[in-house]
Amino acid sequence: MKYTPLDIQRREFExxxxxLEESEVRSFLHEVAAEWEEVLAENQKLKEEILDxxxxxxxxxxxxxxxxxxxxxxxxxREDVLDGASREKELIIRxxxxxxxxIIRxxxxxxxxxEVQLRNLKMExxxxxxxxxxxxxxxxxxxxxxxxxxxxxxxxxLNLENLDLTALDEPALPPRRPSPAP
Numbered sequence: 001m002k003y004t005p006l007d008i009q010r011r012e013f014e015x016x017x018x019x020l021e022e023s024e025v026r027s028f029l030h031e032v033a034a035e036w037e038e039v040l041a042e043n044q045k046l047k048e049e050i051l052d053x054x055x056x057x058x059x060x061x062x063x064x065x066x067x068x069x070x071x072x073x074x075x076x077x078r079e080d081v082l083d084g085a086s087r088e089k090e091l092i093i094r095x096x097x098x099x100x101x102x103i104i105r106x107x108x109x110x111x112x113x114x115e116v117q118l119r120n121l122k123m124e125x126x127x128x129x130x131x132x133x134x135x136x137x138x139x140x141x142x143x144x145x146x147x148x149x150x151x152x153x154x155x156x157x158l159n160l161e162n163l164d165l166t167a168l169d170e171p172a173l174p175p176r177r178p179s180p181a182p
Contacts, residue, residue, distance in 0.1 A: 003036065004040075005033040009030060009033045013025065
């Protein structure tokens with residue numbers, strides 16, 4: 001049975017002959033009631049502190065759970081970002097290799113085309129010199145036939161059959177200018 005301080009103060013006892021001093025009993029009951037009231041107040045205060053502590057503990061546990069979930073999510077995000085970056089890096093490398101191979105193929109094709117053009121130009125130059133030689137021979141014969149007295153045969157002109165054609169591939173050097181006299 002629970003007693004309140006008021007219950008203790010109002011408690012009545014039977015009066016008996018040769019009983020206790022009523023004022024002392026009343027005084028003692030008032031003291032017990034006062035102390036009981038303090039105990040109950042302290043008990044209530046401790047209950048409130050316990051409830052408050054439990055609430056704070058729950059909040060800390062919630063925060064801890066949130067921190068752990070956030071950390072776990074951050075780790076997952078980091079792994080996802082690293083995986084994505086790795087995949088993107090591989091893709092960029094493959095694209096760069098493909099483009100480099102394509103550029104190399106185009107450059108090789110261009111070199112082949114230029115070699116073909118160069119060969120064609122060399123053949124065209126040879127054909128031009130042969131036609132020029134043939135024209136000069138025809139012109140010489142024509143002049144010899146039409147005006148033999150005006151034309152004195154000269155040593156044969158340039159014979160392309162004996163000509164070193166590789167020298168024709170070299171760029172012509174400009175003629176040297178004589179240095180001024182001192």
